[in-house]
Amino acid sequence: MPWRSGASGASGRPVGWVAGPAGVEGWLAGLVRVLACATVFAAPLEGYLLQVHGHLAKAPSALLVLAWAVLRARQRRAPEPHPAHVVLVALAVVLLASWAVHAGGPFATGYAVRWLPFLLITVVLIDVVSREAPLRAVLVATVAGAVVAAVGALAGLVAEGQTRAAGPLEDPNDLAYFLVAALPLVVALRHRVPTAVAAVVLAAGAAATFSRGGALALTAAVAWLLARRAVPLRALAGGVAALAVLGVAAVLFAGPELDRAVREKTHVAGTNVDTRELRWQAAARMVAEHPVLGVGPGGFREGYPAASNNAEIDEQTPVAHNMYLEVAAELGVPGFALFAALLVLTAATGERVRRTTDDPLPIVAVQASLIAVVVASTFLSQQYYLPLWSLVAVVAAADLRLRRASDVACAPRDQ
Template sequence: MSVSQALVAGPSLGPAPAARRPLDERLVHLTALLVVGLAPVEGYLLDLGGQLAKVPTVLFVLAWAASRVRQRSRPRLHGVHVLVAALAAVVLVSTAVHLREPYAVEYAIRWLPFLALAALLVDVAGRDVPVRHLLAAAVVGACAAGFGAVYSVLVLGEARASGPLEDPNDLACVLVAALPLLVALTPGPGARRLPAVARGTLLLLAAAVLVVGAGITFSRGGGFAAAAAVAVLLARRAVPARAIGGVLALVAVGAGMLLLVAPAQLDRALDEKAYIAGTNIDTRELRWQAAARMLAGDPLLGVGPGGFRSEYAEASHVAELVEQTPVAHSMYLEVGAELGLPGLLLFLGVVASGFVASERALRLGADRRVVAAVQASLVAVVVASIFLSEQYYLPLWSLVAVACGLELSQRQQGRARGRSR
């Protein structure tokens, strides 16, 4: 049994077991898990080879296309596909209008694969891959990134953990977003289970790695995101308060161990974070103001993909001498500045579709814990993205896709039950 299968040994939320399915469908299953699971450690793949990070996506697209051709079936469509297609059109039009901008093509090429992956993942989550398997892959990948975070601090001597990602804040978002997904991986009544001790140890270890890894990034945005995710889980009664207390105990134990193992590094990290925190407040205010000016100046198509970087110096009146081509450090303002108001509204519509679809799936009979976990994780990303540019990271898109795919799967199961009567 694989790691992901062990974690997700619970009620089925998808198709029949892979052993009884054709090869092309099993390849879709495997490559979808690779895409989701390797996304958190993409930085390591880039270090090994510039094109290596693209291999899982290429294999997934080929497997998906081969499977649909063999089955002679169309993708299962969801309302979010319309929004994704419209957003892709806005990206292309804005790129064409701002083609001479230095970053336009580069950033359009970053946008389009995420949109395509989201569209395909909705389809496979709706029919090919059980949702719990995708969530387990995300957790396994995030845990690998969490180990990388610890290694970067304790072995490489970094003041703030970065692991496979260059920015500690982005790493914190990935780790915090994976933490609520553990709720979905606890098996329900009557499910095949690992022995209680082994199951509890696996989940506890995963939680410890994610919590400690996120903690040593010293990211305030990650802290806000974690608090928001916990609030959702408690509000949906998906996790008992004592479990939250256990996680807080993990935080205390991790902090105590770090203080004992590397006190000098901890002091240096806290000093560095205190210095950076004051600077960040000022620079982010400047960047947010510049993004707002860009959106007001061209509300229809914005300044083009990547245009915030090329236009920042002028829009901010050269407010930063050290950094003149930064990111906005706010997903919403950056998307609005670069794609205009229509692009921003479509983008927000895609994100909102994840919440709407998960609620519909719950009404159709989806496991409450799975729905709450996906919603809490998506809330964590949404909150962290107030301070970060997370549109270029897969968790946002995969969570929306999983939520919409879950609704499609529940609708199909409902139709199947209706025909069987």
């Protein structure tokens, strides 16, 4: 019984009623569902939230962890084990060991504190999405947050005369990362008009960032969706036509600004190629010189001037602009091996789920999104943003749901 105590009054509720254990747990489960969706929704809106309050961006995930911990404590239930947990725990051990060795560095503690919440929230999301939060609801929330970010970026582009859309994030390339990671997920929405509108807004926002890495990532994701027949060619052609119309409108109404943006991006692109090559070489040197535990969390920024022989006088503490090289440089070969193992495990698990589930479309969309993340991260340091970790969690959760359903189907029935 969800409620207990006393005789019924005129309203039909027990006199002096109080919430029983089932009622409290049901309320907590609902709260956990809402907070899981809020966490992925708010991720691309970090800049807007920080403008309101310095800690507001962390509030949804912090509240999610707290509500989840209370719910599981009341249920006396541990998270259902999954191979991803083993990799995440091992990665946390390597991270802490690397941090302990390099704790004196100026960035070590700050970056260790950035790493650990992502590992924790991945564990929590795996458990929540496998039990309380419907997978499709989490995907819808992810897309909705990215759409809001894209609208904000496009509005800022028009209202403030920016040359590249950035919106809630400082770097247009980071915005492109969020948008192209969310765009493949629209195919799981299954509502034609909202899906079409969301896809066009996300694509337009990504195009307005002028991110070449984002364009490559989106191309790879769309290729996967086409290969899996998740997107009809007619729908793709319609989307391209809509973007072409928007492009023509931009040329007609903002031709000079668009020309200036293209020229600036061309100039910046040439510089980016040179600087990224320098940073990738520096990261490779760090891996070679510190293969066991790396240079520590945030150590790339600290050690870059020495590793590059002061190649960039005006930029002394940059990021590597390559997630894989940066992880390898900072956490060493063991840390990189675990990080890569997590990606491989997620890819293999996603493919197994796709082949065995009765409804493969959502997982195909997640696979395409993961492909976009993997490609975009070749040019960006994105281990400190949620899309990678939430996709890992969604795939593992889908696997646990499928296993549970299979166990129920195979269990002998009581006579």
